[in-house]
Amino acid sequence: MQRISAIPADTADAAVAPLFTAIRQKMGGVPNIMATMAASPAALQAYLGLSEALSGGRFTAGQRELIALAAAGENSCDYCASAHTALGKMAGLDEADMQTVVAGGELADAKGALVTMVRKIVSQRGVISDGEIEAFFRAGFDEGHLAELIAVTAMNIFTNYFNHIAATEIDFPVVSTKAA
Numbered sequence: 001m002q003r004i005s006a007i008p009a010d011t012a013d014a015a016v017a018p019l020f021t022a023i024r025q026k027m028g029g030v031p032n033i034m035a036t037m038a039a040s041p042a043a044l045q046a047y048l049g050l051s052e053a054l055s056g057g058r059f060t061a062g063q064r065e066l067i068a069l070a071a072a073g074e075n076s077c078d079y080c081a082s083a084h085t086a087l088g089k090m091a092g093l094d095e096a097d098m099q100t101v102v103a104g105g106e107l108a109d110a111k112g113a114l115v116t117m118v119r120k121i122v123s124q125r126g127v128i129s130d131g132e133i134e135a136f137f138r139a140g141f142d143e144g145h146l147a148e149l150i151a152v153t154a155m156n157i158f159t160n161y162f163n164h165i166a167a168t169e170i171d172f173p174v175v176s177t178k179a180a
Contacts, residue, residue: 004166006035015041019048032171033079033163050155057148061091064152066101066111070118071156073102073177079163080156082172102177113139114149121153 007016009030016038023030037044054064065088072080081102088098097107101115117136120128136146162168 002036002167002169004036004039004168006032006169007038009035011038013041016044019044022048031083033083033159033168036166036168037162047155047158050151054148054152054155057152058145059148059152062088062093063111063114065091065093066097066107066115067118067149067152068156069098069101070115071122071153071160073104074119074122075157075160075164076177077160077163078174078177079168079170079172080160081175081177082170085175086172102175110139110141113141117146117149118153121150122157126150 007013007020009020009024011017011020019038019041020030020035023034034044034047037047055061059067065084068080068084069088071077072084085098085102089095097111100107104119106112107115113136117128117132120132133146141149
């Protein structure tokens with residue numbers, strides 16, 4: 001059972017209704033996480049603003065989905081694993097790659113370096129060694145990528161923790177972060 005109630009998608013609340021309208025226009029509906037975040041319009045607006053800003057950044061949609069899946073796997077967030085697997089499919093990601101990332105497995109090349117750095121940021125709470133950063137740079141990324149990766153990872157940590165605390169009901173095909 002959810003610990004924070006979702007706001008109905010047809011709400012007339014003056015602070016929430018325009019946010020839901022924008023979400024519907026972009027996504028075709030209001031995912032449960034966003035309806036639940038709407039318990040605080042400021043929290044939902046902060047999430048939407050950060051998400052929108054980062055969608056115009058240096059990472060492709062597919063790379064952002066890999067980042068989200070790596071954070072979801074590292075933080076055992078089934079809601080985010082489920083949502084970002086669905087979004088990853090829409091971004092053209094390989095199903096096997098997504099399963100590998102959620103399960104904690106390794107990918108090759110730049111994708112692998114990206115996923116590895118996300119996992120280190122999450123598991124090491126942002127305490128990253130010079131050698132780990134240099135490995136990220138050797139994979140073709142630069143300081144701008146690193147700065148943006150910190151922001152994208154932090155946004156995903158927010159949603160992971162939000163879902164854990166709110167016990168958000170999953171409204172996507174369920175993907176489990178637990179080992180089978």
